[in-house]
Amino acid sequence: MKNESDFLVIGSGVAGLLFALKVADHGTVTIITKRNLAESNTAYAQGGIAAVVAETDTFESHIADTHASGDGLCNPQVVETVVKSAPERIQELVELGVRFNRNRENTSGTADLHLDLCREGGHSHNRIVHADDLTGLAVEEALVDQVRRHKNIAVFENHIAIDLITRSTNLQRGMTITNHEVYCYGAYVMDRNTTDIHTFCAKTIMLATGGAGKVYAYTSNPDIATGDGIAMAYRAGATVANLEFVQFHPTCLFHPEAKNFLISEAVRGDGGLLVNAAGERFMENYSPLKELACRDVVARAIDAELKKRGDDSVFLDISHKDTDFIKTRFPNLYAKCLSFGIDMTTDPIPVVPAAHYMCGGVATDICGRTNIQRLFAVGETACTGLHGANRLASNSLLEALVYAHNAAAQAIEDMQSFAFEVSPELPSWDDLGAIDSDEVIMVSHSWDAVRRLMWNYVGIVRSDKRLARARRRIDMIQDEINEYYWDFKITPDLIELRNITMVGDLIIRCATHRKESRGLHYSIAYPEKNDARWKKDTVLRRPFIH
Ligand code: FAD
Ligand code: SIN
Numbered sequence: 022m023k024n025e026s027d028f029l030v031i032g033s034g035v036a037g038l039l040f041a042l043k044v045a046d047h048g049t050v051t052i053i054t055k056r057n058l059a060e061s062n063t064a065y066a067q068g069g070i071a072a073v074v075a076e077t078d079t080f081e082s083h084i085a086d087t088h089a090s091g092d093g094l095c096n097p098q099v100v101e102t103v104v105k106s107a108p109e110r111i112q113e114l115v116e117l118g119v120r121f122n123r124n125r126e127n128t129s130g131t132a133d134l135h136l137d138l139c140r141e142g143g144h145s146h147n148r149i150v151h152a153d154d155l156t157g158l159a160v161e162e163a164l165v166d167q168v169r170r171h172k173n174i175a176v177f178e179n180h181i182a183i184d185l186i187t188r189s190t191n192l193q194r195g196m197t198i199t200n201h202e203v204y205c206y207g208a209y210v211m212d213r214n215t216t217d218i219h220t221f222c223a224k225t226i227m228l229a230t231g232g233a234g235k236v237y238a239y240t241s242n243p244d245i246a247t248g249d250g251i252a253m254a255y256r257a258g259a260t261v262a263n264l265e266f267v268q269f270h271p272t273c274l275f276h277p278e279a280k281n282f283l284i285s286e287a288v289r290g291d292g293g294l295l296v297n298a299a300g301e302r303f304m305e306n307y308s309p310l311k312e313l314a315c316r317d318v319v320a321r322a323i324d325a326e327l328k329k330r331g332d333d334s335v336f337l338d339i340s341h342k343d344t345d346f347i348k349t350r351f352p353n354l355y356a357k358c359l360s361f362g363i364d365m366t367t368d369p370i371p372v373v374p375a376a377h378y379m380c381g382g383v384a385t386d387i388c389g390r391t392n393i394q395r396l397f398a399v400g401e402t403a404c405t406g407l408h409g410a411n412r413l414a415s416n417s418l419l420e421a422l423v424y425a426h427n428a429a430a431q432a433i434e435d436m437q438s439f440a441f442e443v444s445p446e447l448p449s450w451d452d453l454g455a456i457d458s459d460e461v462i463m464v465s466h467s468w469d470a471v472r473r474l475m476w477n478y479v480g481i482v483r484s485d486k487r488l489a490r491a492r493r494r495i496d497m498i499q500d501e502i503n504e505y506y507w508d509f510k511i512t513p514d515l516i517e518l519r520n521i522t523m524v525g526d527l528i529i530r531c532a533t534h535r536k537e538s539r540g541l542h543y544s545i546a547y548p549e550k551n552d553a554r555w556k557k558d559t560v561l562r563r564p565f566i567h
Pocket of ligand 1: 031032033053055058066067070071157180183230232241245377399401402415416421
């Protein structure tokens, strides 16, 4: 099958859905998404969206907090644009039907919405707009509802993109060319139900495939977060940047039956205290901001505490707060913890750090454009310059909202000003004989091997020796995938294994390159920050071979 539309959107989290809605009045839109429409990191976001909407808060303060967290690597123009766009994007979400918590006592500058604002680490004001402790779900459901009703949007669920289709228009085969001459025409996509592979073409292609938490053995992310967009874009010749900056969230639930469950930073924002297994508070030994220090500092402090004491977890304790307050403020966390036998109104919650957010990604400009013509990237898959070396809490949903808006405006303008060729004659996917492999077990072992080696050797604290070992092992797994498994009939598991392995390799290469410690990248060999040499992005690009 060949599908043609004006806009092809790969991914259906906040970034993809908002972009789709914004361009849908200007052309036909196809959304492909690898599970159901709502399944995304977005749907699990708890804390909220950072925005200056209180009269007592200022843009300058949000900008300063973002830079402080980013540890010298944020792009000032990007930070200012995103922070100043936030109130408008929040207003838009309210109009799209998102029901944020209100507090009549709060006077907000945003059309007097009286939004309830909470606090998270690294913020010097209460500025987190939220919908209880399920903010992402509220946003995702409102957008899904609108998308399902739009007549110009076609949705293909359970369809997984394998690779982008790129062409150079003016060079002959065998030549290595620079990327501004490369055009993206669409993607090869597998229908997970039939395993058939189809060609999806469009005039504009939006990569909104989210993060890569599944590269690590322990993560707050759901199963979809396998870094597919970063891997596909890199293979196609797009520039990627800053992949060494993997954010580990300090507080994921530690329980044998809990899979990927986050305990929101808002718990610390509302007074939750971190204690070790002996019941002693320890954050004051690591930062004057204590529990409300930035995430990189808190995650490293917990890691150090666990190693020092040999414990399995530390504890997050908010039981000193009023019971009704806890139940009303954190209804989802309360219920979830209780289902594991932990009553957070009386007991401390066992927590550990886990991979949470990818600050690096596909490099874009302020409109979400990549260095490949017609290819945009927005949301967690992109590296815009907002987060620098460490993302400030609740700036991610905000970034996705602002960039979906900017990219839509740019893509609509491009459509109007150029006569686009939808797609030249594109070859169908070559499935190389498509013999079923009996190596399903080996694929699953390789998944496990990649995720464990990334956790053990490329985690919160890194060393040259461990990075070198990780590099050797991941090279072997990449060779196995490329030279052996890829010759058989491919499966969704294999597609994702290829992507987590490639993203793991890119993380290792970026981490090995940076000979200092900054933000989320901490190396015991180079424990100091070195502005003179390293106050710059780490940029990687694979040559495009036509
Ligand atoms: P996602 O929402 O992850 O969407 C990606 C989409 O792409 C999915 O639909 C996926 O199925 C699809 N996809 C991926 N690969 C393919 C492929 N090959 N083919 C087809 N489809 C594909 N941020 C905040 O700002 N505030 C918070 O409070 C907050 N809390 C969080 C809590 C948790 C537990 C987690 C995991 C993250 C949290 N974050 C938070 C981060 C934030 O949720 C994400 O960064 C953001 O939602 C990413 O949005 P996105 O649209 O870029 O990607
Ligand atoms: C959280 O609720 O702690 C997550 C916030 C974020 O990732 O920005």
